Amino acid sequence: YSRGSMCLISLRNGAAISVRGRFEALAFHIPSALFIELAEEAGEPRIDDLITCRGIDDQVVRNIGAALIPMFDMPDEVRDTLLPHIGLALSAHLTHRYGRSPIQHLSGTGQLSPLQEKRIKAYIAANLSGGTPVDKIAEACGFSVDELCSGFLSTTGQSVSEWIASYRMSRAQSQLSRTGETIARIAAECGFPDESEFVATFTRAEGVPPAAWRLRNRH
Template sequence: MAGSYDGAIIGDRFRLTPAPTLLTRTASIAPIGFSRLRSDARHVRAKDVPPEAAYSLHVALQPTAVNLWIDGRHRLGKAASAGDAFLFDLRCNPVSELDGGFDILRFYISQDSLDELAAERGWRQAVRLETDRLGAPDPVMLGLAHALLDRVERPSERSALFVDHIGLAFHAHLTETYAVVGPPARRATGRLAPWQLRRAIDHMVAHLDGDPTIAQLAIECGLSAGHFARAFRQTAGVTPHQWLMRRRVERARELLLHGSLELALIAAACGFVDQSHFSRVFTRLEGESPGRWRRHHRN
């Protein structure tokens, strides 16, 4: 099972060094995985895929020539463009042949995790994924791929809340776009109860300098990860990750205004990875750098 999302094994399958990989624990059974596959080689034929009850979805980040075999039969040959998506059932030995270099974001989910998250959404039957349009443009998946690029390439700046949120968005898009199921019997909707919102917020504030996950916050509220994430956003108007970033910036403003700590120490006290990460987030939310904000408001 580990080979499905292990960076070294995925890289070897595409004849690369270990592929940068992110894992999310939005499902309790197995993680959802995100890997970047990139090569300048003129020609690469991937190795055979051991059969597994799981799916991978590859999003092209640059144009590349693709030939695909499924269970030994040639299924597709095309010049793929950035944003083209290829959904593979890993039980069927999908093998790619890529020419002219490639840059791909690979999304992975096991059948067990797919079923677990689908049950939380109220689907009436087991989910199966398929498409008759291999290599068709999928702008939603391209957007998710670009959102993940920095996190995949910068291990030190990985936020569990952010990665978990992308995992849930990936699952939602899969079930709405590629799932062979009937419409939902019920959809988990509604808002968090006041005590649930307070408990989630208290947990994030208590771990402001840590890296809480959606699963941990959901347990605090007695909910599944998917239900919690949707209910929190409907209640608070932002995702848990966005709320946490704003609260960290609020705390940083207090320290900038009323203390003399260096920026690196403020970054650490507020849960940012380093001063550079702190400066980028603070500038995005406040419109100016922490140093300039401190000089402006103290004057």
């Protein structure tokens, strides 16, 4: 695995690792009950597992790891004060980006419940840079692809792809107006295939390229 990458492995059925050569890592054991507790306290849809992945480059987890390293040299009382807050931030991030909901079913009206809709939109927002294919959204949120698509359209009046396109543009505008990120970086973070596609899509929607729009709307 590349330096700074992350793996998520479920221990429900056991797990093993074989290490050959020099290996340095931060390891976290997070009880599944913690995710249930976090969801209940925040009024979020339930998460009962995380998606298994290996060698993922996650900038948020990398930054949290970098913040943890110096704590090994801190006095115990300082470290013990900071660790719960960092642990909460890590758990919340993992829940939103990699959480897997139990099997879901639509109501008798064929619409999503408010919590189901919230979970789907939160997952899309947390994974926007990855392109968010519909089958992955459905898998993470506990739906079949057909139920997800029909329920989302019935509830929001938009297809999943239409909502993603609208949210992607809204996120890009926010990034342009509030940050100094490059156009290429914003394109990647908002899930566009490349900078050229982002510029073309943005220009069609807004009538001006992203750089010109930024000059007019910078906060």
